[in-house]
Amino acid sequence: MSILKIAVQKSGRLSEKSLQLLADCGIKISNGERRLKAVSPNFPIEVLFLRDDDIPQYVEEGVADAGMLGENEVWEKDKNVTVIKKLGFASCRLSLAVPKDANYAGPQYFSGKKVATSYPVILQKFFDQNNLDTAIETISGSVEIAPAIGLADGIFDIVSTGSTLQINGLKEVEVVTKSEAVLISNPNLSAEKQQILDKLLFRIQSVKNAAExxxxxxxxxxxxxxxxxxxxxxxxxxxxxxxxxxxxxxxxxxxxxxxxxxxxxxxxxxxxxxxxxxxxxxxxx
CATH class of the missing domain: 3.30.70.120 (Alpha-Beta Plaits)
Structure with a gap:
């Protein structure tokens, strides 16, 4: 019997929301021992617990058949995967921010400047679309500190409430795009796995209909x-x-x-x- 392998973020709120969605769909998953994978006893899926930024690659290569993650990671990794469903949680925006005392009058502010980010692919597309000659400093971890230590003139990062920006003396000036959790899949699933995925999608849609x-x-x-x-x-x-x-x-x-x-x-x-x-x-x- 075929089993659909679905990757979810191994920790954090998005992980919790993904597992809750599966639970709401009547799918039992136990990860009490922090295992890297868990098989459902009542639905033909196996959940793989991975770093969110690794999920697109694993799905493209067929290590996982599907994945639940933020759409921003799908855009950033630019892998050959198919977004098949927006899940309606983990909503956020990817925004540019500058020091709160900066005189910001529009995107041209960034021309000739340097911006720190963990999402260089998404950001470069924005700069290209606006014909801006801006240097991108790619870093991992907390990017909010970059302007304060002189590493960059601004940052590009995920924003939910904006409180982290305020704490670090920054202000949000441009919303580049908005993101939410999505379900992705490998575009070349077998007929058996596609059938399981379709059953999962049916359950997810029923839960979403109820929530709305x-x-x-x-x-x-x-x-x-x-x-x-x-x-x-x-x-x-x-x-x-x-x-x-x-x-x-x-x-x-x-x-x-x-x-x-x-x-x-x-x-x-x-x-x-x-x-x-x-x-x-x-x-x-």
Missing amino acids: NKYILLNAPDKAIPEIIKILPGMKSPTVLPLAEAGWSSIHSVIREDAFWDIIDQLKALGAEGILVTNVEKMIL
Whole structure:
């Protein structure tokens, strides 16, 4: 029986989120002893725990069939892999930053200067697109200290909240690109492994659908049902059940979480009462 080998980051928040996603998909993985690989007892996959910047190469070479990692590492390593799914977590931006007292007026600021980064490939593309003659100092580890020690005039790095930049006396001036966790695969999977990957993708999509939607229940006067249905279409149409009190019904539907607060006032204006909103564990369309 074929087993799909999937690489995830061996530690850190992205690793935790990746393993949580597999758990939400009903896939059991145990790595309690910090092993470098673990086989699921209830789904045909083997998880390899690797450095995130090594994952594209391992997937390209077929050591791993698929991988979960930040899309920024996919761009930086530029390997022959296929991005097949954005996973919706580990969102960040890759930005240029300069000393907070610098007089920054646009990308031309970097012309003739030096920028320190761990992502020289992504950064060079940005400088090329803007016709900037800028030197890139490639370093690993914490790049925020580079301007303070005179190694560079600015930095290019991952930014989440910006607090690390502030602590080091820097300010974010250009968002070059945005990144999030993605699922990649080797473009030449066997038919058996592709079938396993498709099953995994189905489960991931069901989990993502559930995370993006809420189940809503409410009571409303029967005369308001046509208008309520217009704003609560559900997956196909809402479920409407009569209540014991004549002239009233219970309406059950599914709505996108980001739309709920925009329509709650409309529902109340139409006479809706007893509105309950709950999480959806899985959602299969």
